[in-house]
Amino acid sequence: MQTTTITRMTAAGAPPKLSRFARWADRNFKWLLVAPAVLLILALSIYPLLFSLVVSFINYDFQVPGHAFVGLKNFSRVIFDPVARWSLFLTAWLSAVSVAIEFVLGLLVALTMVRSFPGRGVIMSILIVPLFISPVIVGQAWTLLLQRPFGPTNYILTQLLGQEVTIGWMTESPWLYFSLIIADVWQWTPFMFVILLAGLTAIPPNLYEAAELDGVSAWQAFWAITVPHLGPMIMLALTFRLLDAIRMFDTIFIMTGGGPGTQTYTASYYLYTVGFTQFHLSQATAGSWLFLIFTAFVVTLLVRRLLKTEPV
Amino acid sequence: MNDRDRRDFQAGLEAEVDALLKGESTRRSFITRFGQMTGMLAASGPILGMMTDWAMAQQKLELADAASPLGQAQALALKASTEGPANGSAFRATEAAKKFPGVTINMTSEAGLQALDPRNFSGPMWEQLTGTKMNVVELSNPDQYSKAVAEHIASSGAYDVLDISPAWTPSLADGGVIAPLDDFIAKYMNMKDFEDFHPLYKSLPTYKGKIWGFFDDGDIFALYYRKDIFEDPKLMEAYQAKFNAKLEPPKTWAEYNQIAQFITDQMAPNVYGAGHFRKAGSPGNQFDFLQQFRANGGKLFGDDMKAGLVSDAGVATLTSMKASNAASIPGNNELDAVSLWAAFLTGKVAMIYSWPPTGRMAGNYSQSATAINFIPKSQIAGKVGYAVVPGNPEHAVGYNKALAADSANLEASYLFMQWVTSPEVSLARVMLPYALRDPYRISHYKSDLYGGLFPGAKEYLINLNNSANVGLLDPIMPGAQDYFLSLDRMCTAVWAGADPKASLETAAAEWNETTDRLGVDSQKAFYTEFLKLPGATAENTVEKLGLAVKL
Numbered sequence: 001m002q003t004t005t006i007t008r009m010t011a012a013g014a015p016p017k018l019s020r021f022a023r024w025a026d027r028n029f030k031w032l033l034v035a036p037a038v039l040l041i042l043a044l045s046i047y048p049l050l051f052s053l054v055v056s057f058i059n060y061d062f063q064v065p066g067h068a069f070v071g072l073k074n075f076s077r078v079i080f081d082p083v084a085r086w087s088l089f090l091t092a093w094l095s096a097v098s099v100a101i102e103f104v105l106g107l108l109v110a111l112t113m114v115r116s117f118p119g120r121g122v123i124m125s126i127l128i129v130p131l132f133i134s135p136v137i138v139g140q141a142w143t144l145l146l147q148r149p150f151g152p153t154n155y156i157l158t159q160l161l162g163q164e165v166t167i168g169w170m171t172e173s174p175w176l177y178f179s180l181i182i183a184d185v186w187q188w189t190p191f192m193f194v195i196l197l198a199g200l201t202a203i204p205p206n207l208y209e210a211a212e213l214d215g216v217s218a219w220q221a222f223w224a225i226t227v228p229h230l231g232p233m234i235m236l237a238l239t240f241r242l243l244d245a246i247r248m249f250d251t252i253f254i255m256t257g258g259g260p261g262t263q264t265y266t267a268s269y270y271l272y273t274v275g276f277t278q279f280h281l282s283q284a285t286a287g288s289w290l291f292l293i294f295t296a297f298v299v300t301l302l303v304r305r306l307l308k309t310e311p312v
Numbered sequence: 313m314n315d316r317d318r319r320d321f322q323a324g325l326e327a328e329v330d331a332l333l334k335g336e337s338t339r340r341s342f343i344t345r346f347g348q349m350t351g352m353l354a355a356s357g358p359i360l361g362m363m364t365d366w367a368m369a370q371q372k373l374e375l376a377d378a379a380s381p382l383g384q385a386q387a388l389a390l391k392a393s394t395e396g397p398a399n400g401s402a403f404r405a406t407e408a409a410k411k412f413p414g415v416t417i418n419m420t421s422e423a424g425l426q427a428l429d430p431r432n433f434s435g436p437m438w439e440q441l442t443g444t445k446m447n448v449v450e451l452s453n454p455d456q457y458s459k460a461v462a463e464h465i466a467s468s469g470a471y472d473v474l475d476i477s478p479a480w481t482p483s484l485a486d487g488g489v490i491a492p493l494d495d496f497i498a499k500y501m502n503m504k505d506f507e508d509f510h511p512l513y514k515s516l517p518t519y520k521g522k523i524w525g526f527f528d529d530g531d532i533f534a535l536y537y538r539k540d541i542f543e544d545p546k547l548m549e550a551y552q553a554k555f556n557a558k559l560e561p562p563k564t565w566a567e568y569n570q571i572a573q574f575i576t577d578q579m580a581p582n583v584y585g586a587g588h589f590r591k592a593g594s595p596g597n598q599f600d601f602l603q604q605f606r607a608n609g610g611k612l613f614g615d616d617m618k619a620g621l622v623s624d625a626g627v628a629t630l631t632s633m634k635a636s637n638a639a640s641i642p643g644n645n646e647l648d649a650v651s652l653w654a655a656f657l658t659g660k661v662a663m664i665y666s667w668p669p670t671g672r673m674a675g676n677y678s679q680s681a682t683a684i685n686f687i688p689k690s691q692i693a694g695k696v697g698y699a700v701v702p703g704n705p706e707h708a709v710g711y712n713k714a715l716a717a718d719s720a721n722l723e724a725s726y727l728f729m730q731w732v733t734s735p736e737v738s739l740a741r742v743m744l745p746y747a748l749r750d751p752y753r754i755s756h757y758k759s760d761l762y763g764g765l766f767p768g769a770k771e772y773l774i775n776l777n778n779s780a781n782v783g784l785l786d787p788i789m790p791g792a793q794d795y796f797l798s799l800d801r802m803c804t805a806v807w808a809g810a811d812p813k814a815s816l817e818t819a820a821a822e823w824n825e826t827t828d829r830l831g832v833d834s835q836k837a838f839y840t841e842f843l844k845l846p847g848a849t850a851e852n853t854v855e856k857l858g859l860a861v862k863l
Contacts (some may be wrong), residue, residue: 062461063483063790063830148643149655171591171645171808259592260645261805261815276454278794 074286106192139254199233413443530752607703675766
């Protein structure tokens with residue numbers, strides 16, 4: 001529209017005399033607009049990415065002088081480190097379990113909240129509060145609840161069960177995994193709930209009305225109408241949450257410190273420890289690349305599935 | 313212009329006018345807004361910078377009530393800097409530093425409480441005395457090492473004075489990150505003041521025959537116990553009857569475990585015999601293991617630099633620590649240093665061993681500062697006794713002030729270091745209620761002003777001195793953090809039920825891998841240097857070397 005206007009003005013006999021530079025600028029205006037953003041991305045993303053690739057093939061350790069080329073040594077250190085392998089397994093396991101629970105709970109809450117009832121707005125506001133809390137604070141809050149001897153959890157359980165409960169929620173297996181999962185579920189179930197609720201509200205109500213007229217039960221309607229229509233949103237929510245869950249770090253840092261031993265080392269915690277406690281930066285960088293490859297594999301699978309998912 | 317052209321022109325004009333009226337972006341309006349936004353961004357940089365500078369600027373000099381012991385110590389520090397004695401290190405440093413007015417000294421400090429002293433007290437006082445500008449750069453503990461190295465690699469000269477863990481000295485010295493102080497010391501320091509450092513700490517910054525900093529934080533572990541419980545006639549009688557021994561502060565780890573279990577059996581759930589900070593990364597495990605392991609005759613490394621952890625001493629140490637855990641407050645293995653303090657201060661635990669602030673908190677002195685009021689008020693003030701940890705207490709971490717080799721103001725920076733660690737100024741600093749810097753000079757231990765800070769402070773100081781006489785140093789060599797991490801993992805795995813012998817083997821394998829990575833010969837050279845320091849082993853403590861300070 002803009003170009004048309006200028007052309008017509010020229011045709012009308014009032015041509016603005018544009019300099020050569022102005023004409024060039026006019027032609028390349030779109031590129032000039034995006035150039036700062038592109039340069040910023042190059043400077044802040046591409047360069048560090050390439051630099052990290054270089055670092056993973058050299059010695060970059062604050063305790064060992066020099067930056068000699070070491071080939072694949074940093075990668076082999078990670079691959080043959082049993083702690084790294086365990087942390088990768090734990091990351092996958094914790095993410096899968098947490099996200100599965102969050103999905104089921106989030107769907108149940110969304111199905112409940114999709115209908116209007118008194119106080120719905122207030123309850124919804126309360127439900128999504130955990131989303132706005134920093135994971136570090138969430139970890140600290142759950143530590144205060146669970147940590148002996150000050151946390152009230154064991155006391156409450158003792159009162160409820162009528163016998164003394166002395167569970168080490170953050171030091172004894174399997175309870176420590178339960179603690180980490182419950183903290184994650186408490187914070188991120190609302191995320192699932194919000195996305196799934198948006199999906200549920202987008203399903204045309206006339207489908208349910210028609211189903212009701214045909215005598216379809218609620219359970220059948222759920223499987224025949226809700227699930228297929230919600231499919232893309234489910235995949236979207238699962239993908240986003242999984243991508244976030246495999247970076248699990250904050251709650252572990254606060255609640256268990258990776259312990260006991262290395263029992264709660266996730267991939268992120270492992271990389272943090274190697275890089276920032278032990279100062280083996282090149283090994284941590286190599287580990288990050290391996291972790292990235294693993295993550296990319298999972299993401300590709302999920303995104304392909306997401307793209308294939310079409311509403312019925 | 314024909315009719316069609318006129319129609320098209322009119323349509324275009326109307327579209328542009330409509331867009332303008334609707335508030336939609338035209339190229340002109342876009343460019344205008346873009347320009348405004350860029351201008352605002354450009355202006356926001358300096359504005360934010362000014363706000364940050366304002367927020368992070370040195371505070372005004374904070375002085376305590378002149379009649380209080382702290383106020384008197386601060387007045388003495390000021391007097392020593394301005395009036396002398398003329399051969400005092402504080403006075404010499406102050407006078408010499410007047411040659412550098414307007415110079416800015418960038419000093420790293422651990423973020424949080426540690427930075428309050430240079431921000432509120434020593435930094436502003438030095439600025440006032442010399443006209444030097446102080447800029448405190450707050451960093452996390454690992455960053456105090458990594459950023460110093462990174463800035464050195466970049467030759468940025470970003471830092472002048474570095475707060476470093478003593479364990480980092482060899483690698484920072486060999487890496488050229490820090491500079492030796494010997495020439496400056498010879499030029500400026502009164503050597504009598506140098507001799508005032510407790511012998512455990514005096515040699516600590518020495519490496520390969522040179523001095524690479526000034527020690528600045530006496531982090532010695534000590535035993536703090538409830539006198540009212542240990543002096544309870546009924547308990548004393550019961551203990552005598554059961555063990556045919558007097559109930560008194562333990563001198564061996566076997567006694568410690570026995571007493572802890574006895575008190576727990578007698579007084580739980582109101583009071584438990586002991587408590588420890590055993591949470592992963594807390595970092596009590598490594599220090600406790602190191603002190604007991606060496607007191608039990610364990611050697612950290614063999615002649616071939618293979619880890620010496622898998623030994624009778626190693627098994628005995630873990631077995632003893634497990635017995636301590638069993639005799640302790642429920643949740644012992646989940647406690648960190650702060651929650652252990654909370655347990656002790658609220659009267660739930662009869663004995664703990666920890667860093668020196670424990671004594672000041674137990675006397676309710678630290679909590680007088682708002683910065684530290686997250687620690688609960690002491691319910692045991694006046695009831696706390698002090699003793700040396702059984703065997704040999706660990707000097708857990710500590711701090712050195714080191715001179716950054718890339719500093720553009722080496723001399724001015726050195727002078728600040730000399731002044732701030734001088735007897736009079738350092739006394740005022742370790743007396744600050746929010747201080748996490750602990751007494752380390754003989755004059756600190758003898759100070760009547762410090763002894764008047766809270767009831768029992770004199771006994772507290774004597775005990776810190778006695779603890780330092782038999783104290784053990786953390787290994788001062790590259791890879792220390794790797795070795796520590798392996799110990800922490802080993803201990804917490806054992807607390808969770810892993811076999812002690814197998815866990816020792818895993819930790820030893822990790823130690824050997826660390827040593828191999830850093831070079832066996834190189835590590836051996838570092839370890840050999842470390843063994844020369846008083847307090848490196850239980851066989852060459854300050855006391856065994858005949859250097860003990862008697863108060």
